[in-house]
Amino acid sequence: MLQAHSLLWDYLWLGPYVLELGLALLLWRRGTWRRFPLFFSYLVFAGIEGITLFGLDVTPRVTWQTWWGAFWVGTIVEALLKFGVIAELLHDLLGPWPALANAGRNLVTGAGVLLVLVAAVAAAFTAPDNTHWLISGSHTLMQTIYITDAGLILWVFLLAAYFHIPWERIRFGIALGFGAVWCEHLAAWAALSSNGLKVRPELLDLLNMATYHLAVLIWCYYLLVPHAASGKSALPLPENNLADWNRELERLLQQ
């Protein structure tokens, strides 16, 4: 059940990618893709990549070197798309608030540079876990990418929380899905990259696939299920507090 290419394994590998392509199709038909074109591109690319890698994995003629080569290419393209999605989310989040747009972008760019440096240092100190560089290198590459991705998405969440920037539903769903999957993947790839931790790789693979499945379900929920109208009425400004505030200003201006 928990072994490679068991029924559960195959489902967790293929399921999320089929769902992603279905989600991309629905976004295309509804026109929602225009708002987040890079996220849409990510869905399409990741879906095709996942299914292709599965096909290569079950085809006997394909050598392991070819499979890992395809994995490397897919990972690098996917990483670029993920950075694009973060930029897209940030643009959408800060766009309506010009007072914060430039400063927010600079803060996230600065955090990105710092995270890349941290990831590079972490990669330099990671001992290879496998004899062949194609495999150990891919583990270190994944760890490097997820340090940057998880750090950036966390930074975006903290920025929004500190400045009380509202999370619109679709934007929040995309960020939440990525946040959950990147944090979990970072932990899993860090464990896999380290040869000191004696973990069973197939269990970590299953955990990664299950978390990714959850992220795709989160995207489906936030992007496809219509938002129920909130019963919360608009709150008035607090009269008493403003009155206090007024008094302070009046006192000042009358001096």
Added chain:
Amino acid sequence: MTLAVSLMIASALSLVAILWVTVTRGLGIPARPSLGDQIQPLDVEAFRNLADPAEDEYLRLRLPPSEFRKVRRTRLRALAAYVKTAGRNAAVLIRRGQDALTAGDAPTVEAASQMVNQALLLRRHAVLALVRIYGAMGWPNLNLPARPVLEAYLRLSGTAMLVGRLRNSAVPVRRSVW
């Protein structure tokens, strides 16, 4: 192995932070319930005095250096408290402004949008000012431009009162004040 464990802990903490934002957003829990909906009155004149470089210069000329450093640190602590209060008030007004943005009439929406932008700017100024204030505590002779916070605060006050008046005409705002 230490690196892997550190990364696993960091990723777990990050996940907890993201889930915390998710839960508070989903349940509508304010981040700090004790401060959530309270605008704290601020003594603007005292704030102006503390942020005035001329006051610091006057003290520098009148007091011996050791005494000046002591007084300056006390003034900086007070200034930090004022800046924090201004930042917290801005956070309250961001939330209020977002509520007001759902109002139907165009003047209220426009004023609310302006208020949220000004509150965001004030919160940004407050962060920078706090960094400078804590830096100046270690180096009391450092020049301290905290006036942007005060100016942003006064601008925000005006817009907040306008929004309050547009949303609820019972709010006591006297035109003669302006």
